[in-house]
Amino acid sequence: MNARRRLWGFIAIGIALIWAFPVYWVLNSSFQPTEKLRSPNPPFVPDFAAAAYDRVFNESFIDSLKLSLTVTLLAVAAATVCGFVAAVAISRFRFKGRKSFIFTVLAIQMIPPEGLFISQYKMLNEWGLYNSAIGLGLLYTALILPFTVWMLRGFVDGIPLELEEAAMTDGCSRTRAFFTITFPLLAPGLVASSVYGFLQAWNEYTLAVVVMDPSNRTLPLWLRGLSDVSNEAVDWPAVMAGATLVAVPVIVLFMIVQNRMTSGMVGGAVKG
Template sequence: MAVSAVMVFPVYWMVATALKERSDILSAVPKFVPWPISLENFTRALDKPGFWTFVRNSLTVTVSSVVLSLIISLFAAIAIARFRFAGRRAVLIILVLVQMVPAAAMVIPVYLMLRSVGGLDFLPGLVLTYMTFVLPFTIWTLRGFVDGVPVELEEAALVDGCGRFQMYVRVLLPLLMPGIVATSIFAFVNAWDDYIFAYVIMKSQDNYTLPVWLVSFKTSESVDYGAMIAASTIFSIPVLVFFLLVQRRLVGGMTSGAVKG
């Protein structure tokens, strides 16, 4: 209970601060309950120029990164787990080593690579960048789930008349749903929260994403704390909604697709 309170309190404080009046936000005496409730901070945040453009860019980049990384990692995980080929062990080692490299250390190499192929200030270039950091984790995670599915289930489906593609869709895919959900959450958060690559790769404001938009509330003259915190609250909503939509599959997918015997 105490751990839950510690984890939830920062979120509550963010939302409560977003609902406070400006004088209460900067008050030396903390006010734990926002009263009277004010929506002025949300109004200033939503009225910021380019907000809906940044929302569109963030959704485009995030959804594309999640979908593409899941498709590629699913096929790669099945290949690594089910087939024996030369260099398989080396691929597994590379997947682990790549995850140890800090993302910040890759900013300059990624920038130079995208510049050489004309991918700067281009949303697909940002999608490719996010996939570079997500794929090693998603492939490794899904490989563990594929290994956990008995091969006998696949063989039984083939014997019962399923084609190989039908077997993957009707038997293997439902059993892999917990892993797919876990990796999709990681991919979503990784793409949605990133600031440094979006700021470095994108040059024009029309291609900025929401994390870059959050920084715009800080200027050389002052910081609009109320609008910034309200914007942070708005920024957190899609992640919460996405998790609520997929969290049921974490448990439900563990039994779907199993055969009766």
């Protein structure tokens, strides 16, 4: 039994190393001088040369970071609030048109984003929101909202309605029962849906290409611009440094969210 467990442990470690190697190579390449990285046998140990990061910060990284954070946080906040309200409505209430609404949410997810580019461009242009953080945030909200509704609906369905009914029997109003009993149990679902929306908006590329000018770029567009050079060789250390910096906010978010999700589950279970 112990030998089998050790074997599976070695297999798991091997798979983890294979998975982690591309991440390590990006980080290693960002610290290499250009001539070493372009050599036939690039080194596997970082040289810790920070010149690539200096070049990256001179390429309007801070401006693109501010724009990406603004657009992403705006979209996540709007999608989470709207998705939460919609999920509670279709899970807890029976109303006319409920099935049609659920089917519509599902059908929207099946529409290719490319099929909406022209209409989205014209809509933002007529509203005066072209090349603006609000306009792009509006499109990102529509992008992540359908899946947010479906995800939160599953969390709401998983919480027994009897918990709220028991609280109302003890004298709580329906609203107070929901926010006292059910809402704390939904905290992990809200965090999970927010993380998914954050990742989808943070890494989105095609919508930003359509509605933003080249001078006003989100981080994915900025990162693409590092490798989009004419009559020059690609500065791969700078590209790898840019990719590392783009990934840092996501890593920080996961480090924060992991503990919050665990504490939310325990706290909600105890209160329930």
